[in-house]
Amino acid sequence: MAGERTITLEVQRFHPEADEAPYLQPYTIPFSEGTSVLEGLQHIKDRLDGSLTFRWSCRMAVCGSCGCMIDGEPALACRAFLRDYAPGPVRVAPLDHLPIRRDLVVDQSDFLAKLERARTYLIPADERTPADGAYRQTPEEMADYYDYAQCINCLLCYAACPQYGWDQAFTGPAVLALVQRYDLDSRDAGKDARRAVVNADTGVWGCTLVGYCSEVCPKGVDPARAINQRKPASVADYLLGWLRPSGGEGTP
Amino acid sequence: MRRSHEPLLWLLFGAGGLLAAWLGPALILFTGILVPIAAERGVTLLGYEAARGLLQGPAGLAAVAVVTLLLFHAAHRIHHTLHDLGLPAGRRTRLGCYGAAVAGGALAAAAVLAL
Numbered sequence: 009m010a011g012e013r014t015i016t017l018e019v020q021r022f023h024p025e026a027d028e029a030p031y032l033q034p035y036t037i038p039f040s041e042g043t044s045v046l047e048g049l050q051h052i053k054d055r056l057d058g059s060l061t062f063r064w065s066c067r068m069a070v071c072g073s074c075g076c077m078i079d080g081e082p083a084l085a086c087r088a089f090l091r092d093y094a095p096g097p098v099r100v101a102p103l104d105h106l107p108i109r110r111d112l113v114v115d116q117s118d119f120l121a122k123l124e125r126a127r128t129y130l131i132p133a134d135e136r137t138p139a140d141g142a143y144r145q146t147p148e149e150m151a152d153y154y155d156y157a158q159c160i161n162c163l164l165c166y167a168a169c170p171q172y173g174w175d176q177a178f179t180g181p182a183v184l185a186l187v188q189r190y191d192l193d194s195r196d197a198g199k200d201a202r203r204a205v206v207n208a209d210t211g212v213w214g215c216t217l218v219g220y221c222s223e224v225c226p227k228g229v230d231p232a233r234a235i236n237q238r239k240p241a242s243v244a245d246y247l248l249g250w251l252r253p254s255g256g257e258g259t260p
Numbered sequence: 261m262r263r264s265h266e267p268l269l270w271l272l273f274g275a276g277g278l279l280a281a282w283l284g285p286a287l288i289l290f291t292g293i294l295v296p297i298a299a300e301r302g303v304t305l306l307g308y309e310a311a312r313g314l315l316q317g318p319a320g321l322a323a324v325a326v327v328t329l330l331l332f333h334a335a336h337r338i339h340h341t342l343h344d345l346g347l348p349a350g351r352r353t354r355l356g357c358y359g360a361a362v363a364g365g366a367l368a369a370a371a372v373l374a375l
């Protein structure tokens with residue numbers, strides 16, 4: 009189309025079976041007001057280079073698969089628009105701090121293992137079956153954790169977190185926010201099971217309140233708030249730990 | 261997972277921060293600005309004898325506690341800021357930061373006792 013605007017995407021490539029190190033590959037593509045970075049990548053894959061690999065699914069900031077570094081900032085490719093980076097070039101790279109599997113695809117194993125270890129799921133006080141009916145909760149009770157429940161596991165906060173960048177043992181923003189999400193839920197009784205993860209050096213105490221995680225979070229989860237809201241309770245655990253035989257560590 | 265001992269440091273840090281916010285500006289205003297200005301004009305707001313009398317009582321203990329906690333607050337923040345700046349903040353910086361706070365507190369205690 010005549011007069012069509014174009015922009016150059018410098019995409020970081022890396023195929024571990026062939027490449028020694030990641031490198032940038034430029035692609036120039038047409039774009040309009042409503043073209044997202046994700047659509048730019050799709051244009052490249054469909055028309056210019058089928059070997060480009062990236063994750064996506066919902067293309068509406070719900071699934072959390074398309075996170076990447078866009079001009080050095082963690083962002084969802086489907087929620088970032090090329091018009092904001094014009095005239096370009098705009099650099100697209102895999103999320104910082106995570107191992108690269110291929111091109112823009114990162115390895116999430118560490119995050120998933122941490123999610124599991126932290127038991128970020130509802131642990132009810134008593135055995136229930138669907139026959140017991142719905143779990144009731146007032147709007148006020150829901151408000152306690154609702155913001156934290158918006159997490160889509162996109163890992164932007166892990167790419168933003170300098171502590172995680174330095175030491176991958178740190179449990180990290182999203183998992184700790186999700187611990188709060190369940191601990192604050194009136195239907196949950198799993199606080200003891202999550203205590204050890206929270207109270208460790210790699211738990212809430214690994215955070216020095218840099219706050220970049222909350223800035224990049226596309227869902228307004230505010231993990232920095234969740235973590236620091238939890239510190240007083242962790243202090244209480246610590247002090248009570250001197251009185252309790254389990255030492256306030258809970259089950260590991 | 262090993263339990264962190266950070267809560268202890270964080271408590272002291274929090275206490276120092278609270279005191280700094282509550283008392284810091286008032287103390288600076290009074291002892292650092294108002295008393296000297298008044299003294300320049302020949303008005304004694306807090307003379308040596310009065311201050312000495314005050315500090316020899318329980319207020320002396322409180323003053324030492326406030327000074328120590330304020331220093332502890334600073335030490336904790338500096339230690340973590342070093343780490344955030346990517347400087348290797350290990351045992352030695354830890355010792356240096358918290359050690360300086362303890363030394364400052366000891367100095368304050370010695371000064372009060374020497375009155």
Ligand code: SF4
Nearest residue numbers: 159160162163165225
């Ligand atoms: S807390 Fe926010 S940035 Fe982190 S994974 Fe969840 S949605 Fe993404």
Ligand code: FES
Nearest residue numbers: 066067072074086
């Ligand atoms: S494609 Fe689902 S969040 Fe971007």
